[in-house]
Amino acid sequence: MIRPHRTHPLWFAFILHRLSGAALALFLPVHFYMLSMAITDPKALDGFLQFTDLLIVKCAEFGLVFLLAVHIFGGLRLMALEFLPWNPRQKTLAATSVALAFFISTSFFLQAV
Amino acid sequence: MDQPEQLLDVSIWREQNGEGHFERFQVPRRENQTILDIVAWVQHHADPTLSYRFACRVGMCGSCAMMVNGAPRWTCRTHVQKVVKDNRLEIAPLRNLPVIKDLAVDMDPFFDKWVAADAVFQPSKTRHDPMARIAPDDAMRITASEGIECINCAVCYAACDVVASNPEYLGPAALNRAWTLVNDCRDSGQDKRLHAVAQNGGCHNCHAQQGCAQYCPNELNPTASISGLKRATAKSFFGRSE
């Protein structure tokens, strides 16, 4: 249940930005650790990379790419809001960020499968 | 009367000495009824001990601000038919401020932050100097004028989630007023003001959720003003002053 005063588009843009950032921050240590395995245990890493060919993993990767893309495009909207003259079309810009993020992550998914 | 009177199911927050709960009342529904009408009916006919604030009752003073079905609103300007859901209403005191009794909140923290943000005019001239000449189409004056209709009703303060999660945050109203003064060329306290809004509770905590703009009854946009403060303080970070 979302509190009533929060049910407007720009609040959702805020929570999406916060959740995507937190998820990426938690994902990164795992990502970095896996990459280090290129030296410490390349056979295991190769095994893991083969595992990532599974469709369910590709769907998860689609999610990760979406999170990164929506975080950066939302962040660009925020920095424009803060450093450029005020643009009244904030809801449109927020929607555009989400749309672009879907476009990028779908392009990734289509290349990946 | 041929038709039975329709009764609204209204929950009103009652609080005294720090202990609070919702109390339910059955209030007759009328045409063109506002939430303030509902609260007044309860106090007149059901429970005279109900405490609440109002003054002008015509949407000019901001005294009657309360949480209506979870959203901060002026109760004198909120028609029942616009907000009632399943014949139920929930009326509570403004969020983010201490409750004195029932629906009346303590506005002191709100105004303390106003002063802490240095949202106070600092004159640069005396009564013996000629009046400042400011053209109506002056860019800074237009920017200032966009934010000066604030009547300190605290609806934006109640709407803001950053205020709720950060006790030090100065809040949208105080920062909005600070921005209007940053754009006032007659003011002499800009350095001190930019310093005040760049502290731990300052403008940089705003996450641009724009609940303030969504709910301001005067259609102001404190988020836009706070963005202006961010620009002004960023400039001073790089050593260039206004």
Added chain:
Amino acid sequence: MLNLRLYMAQRLTALIMVPLVLGHLGVMIYAVQGGLSVAEILARTQGSLAWFLFYGTFVAAVAVHAAIGLRVIVFEVLGVKGMVLDLFAWAVFVILLGLGARAVWSVTFAGSFL
């Protein structure tokens, strides 16, 4: 609870990362074709100063950016303050920088000394 310095650090690292993230998104869309393998990755990155600088900068910037971002979340949602908050933020920074630097080194110059 951001003051001006933390705020500017987060915005500046965000700006630095704009081209890096867009580049990384492009790299991923390109590289994911036909599956991934260690040999494929290393063939491109090993011994490459360019990739070292690209991802090295990325790691340094993201360590700062994520540490400040998580600091704000932990303060606002969990109410952590003062010394504990500072320690948390530094811990995030050190962990991300350490693991990230190790990862960058692993795929660029680590193998050249074997």
